[in-house]
Amino acid sequence: MSNYWNKEMECAELYEMRALQSFRLSKTVKRVYENVPIYRQRMDEAGVSPDDIRCVEDLAKLPFTYKQDLRDTYPYGMFAVPMDEVVRLHASSGTTGKQIVVGYTQNDLDIWAECCARALTAAGATNKDFMHVSYGYGLFTGGLGLHGGAEKVGMTVIPVSTGNTKRQINIIKDFGSTVICCTPSYALYLAETMEEEGIKKEDIKLKAGLFGAEPWTEEMRKDIENRLGLKALDIYGLTEIIGPGVAFECEEQTGMHINEDNFIVETIDPDTGEVLPEGEEGELVFTCITKEAFPLIRYRTRDIGVLSREKCSCGRTLVKMLKPRGRSDDMLIIRGVNVFPSQIESVLLSLGDTAPFYQIIVDRVHNTDTFEVKIELTEAMFSDTMKNISETEAKIKAAIESTLGISPKITLVEPKSLPRVEGKAVRVIDKRKLH
Numbered sequence: 001m002s003n004y005w006n007k008e009m010e011c012a013e014l015y016e017m018r019a020l021q022s023f024r025l026s027k028t029v030k031r032v033y034e035n036v037p038i039y040r041q042r043m044d045e046a047g048v049s050p051d052d053i054r055c056v057e058d059l060a061k062l063p064f065t066y067k068q069d070l071r072d073t074y075p076y077g078m079f080a081v082p083m084d085e086v087v088r089l090h091a092s093s094g095t096t097g098k099q100i101v102v103g104y105t106q107n108d109l110d111i112w113a114e115c116c117a118r119a120l121t122a123a124g125a126t127n128k129d130f131m132h133v134s135y136g137y138g139l140f141t142g143g144l145g146l147h148g149g150a151e152k153v154g155m156t157v158i159p160v161s162t163g164n165t166k167r168q169i170n171i172i173k174d175f176g177s178t179v180i181c182c183t184p185s186y187a188l189y190l191a192e193t194m195e196e197e198g199i200k201k202e203d204i205k206l207k208a209g210l211f212g213a214e215p216w217t218e219e220m221r222k223d224i225e226n227r228l229g230l231k232a233l234d235i236y237g238l239t240e241i242i243g244p245g246v247a248f249e250c251e252e253q254t255g256m257h258i259n260e261d262n263f264i265v266e267t268i269d270p271d272t273g274e275v276l277p278e279g280e281e282g283e284l285v286f287t288c289i290t291k292e293a294f295p296l297i298r299y300r301t302r303d304i305g306v307l308s309r310e311k312c313s314c315g316r317t318l319v320k321m322l323k324p325r326g327r328s329d330d331m332l333i334i335r336g337v338n339v340f341p342s343q344i345e346s347v348l349l350s351l352g353d354t355a356p357f358y359q360i361i362v363d364r365v366h367n368t369d370t371f372e373v374k375i376e377l378t379e380a381m382f383s384d385t386m387k388n389i390s391e392t393e394a395k396i397k398a399a400i401e402s403t404l405g406i407s408p409k410i411t412l413v414e415p416k417s418l419p420r421v422e423g424k425a426v427r428v429i430d431k432r433k434l435h
């Protein structure tokens with residue numbers, strides 16, 4: 001049976017939620033218009049006044065906010081409260097470009113902890129659980145965000161942060177961690193190290209994991225669940241909006257409920273900016289309606305997702321976002337074909353012949369794109385005959401070609417030769433950008 005952290009919000013009727021969102025939206029828009037010059041300027045230019053925004057349907061009248069706006073106003077230009085009310089800063093460097101800084105009032109931290117507490121409760125966590133936090137602490141939001149949520153639930157928090165994987169395994173075993181959070185790639189690395197150390201999943205007490213901060217597939221979920229002996233749940237968020245906890249999965253494992261009382265979500269056509277009906281794939285756009293220090297309006301995430309209001313068996317009525325396919329800027333165009341790294345991951349893991357570690361290398365030679373997928377062999381495969389190895393290569397090549405319509409070069413590499421990560425995985429090396 002489902003447990004809720006805040007049943008009133010998590011199970012509200014849609015009309016109640018819309019009324020609450022409308023009220024909070026109009027208040028937030030007034031506040032940013034008065035306090036953040038870039039919003040006032042943009043709204044004036046668009047000919048929209050705060051009085052025009054009375055309900056959720058009015059949202060589309062407002063201009064979008066882009067990551068570039070955060071960079072242009074770096075560091076504090078988009079803060080909506082005086083700095084003496086800001087009690088915490090976080091930052092994100094992203095993979096490209098100047099870093100961005102976000103701020104929180106005490107009330108913002110409480111809201112954030114509430115969002116993460118909902119996620120943890122949906123994963124079955126209670127104050128009897130031991131919470132092993134392997135997300136990085138520091139300017140990255142993962143560690144401190146989930147830490148706050150776990151404390152709110154009253155869990156016994158173990159703030160391990162990243163690094164020293166063998167020590168982490170000992171802590172999981174000796175301290176009796178029952179819930180863990182880290183990136184899905186780190187979960188696999190932990191599983192691998194555990195196996196190397198001869199520790200079985202029966203020797204540890206983990207029952208649930210909250211994995212996010214990067215895209216991961218259903219196939220990866222199964223692999224993590226089998227190897228760590230836990231239920232693997234997805235958690236989504238981004239620094240600009242609050243950090244982890246914008247959306248969280250329940251036991252149904254069919255997408256993440258968005259904390260709609262705090263964030264209004266839209267899907268838009270990334271090219272035209274047109275709002276799409278719920279259920280159509282598009283770019284996710286979020287508006288913060290409760291945050292004080294850093295409330296973004298219609299923020300373009302560049303994450304590509306689909307929303308669903310289908311009734312969820314957990315009883316929550318919060319809209320769900322299906323597993324995002326990745327960022328629009330993660331999408332590769334190889335020989336004119338759109339390729340998401342997650343499509344390749346699905347193929348590799350569903351074939352199951354290799355280890356779940358891979359890298360995609362793209363280059364341009366004589367004006368033609370080259371497309372190589374490096375995949376690690378398992379120890380068992382490594383000692384196999386050359387014939388079997390080339391058969392596996394051919395099988396993977398055919399499977400990727402039939403999914404994507406373009407043919408990769410497959411290179412099977414030695415076990416444990418691809419880099420392991422403690423945070424977000426780097427799956428793609430696009431050398432075309434370097435030329």
Ligand code: DLL
Nearest residue numbers: 092142212213214215235236237238239243244324
């Ligand atoms: O990754 C916050 C976070 C920490 C989320 C811990 C979940 C758990 P950023 O570093 O700002 O913040 O990166 C945000 O990561 O726009 C997505 O592209 C991606 N992302 C985050 N969660 C997921 C997920 C944190 N569950 C960016 N699935 C986002 C797919 C995700 N992508």
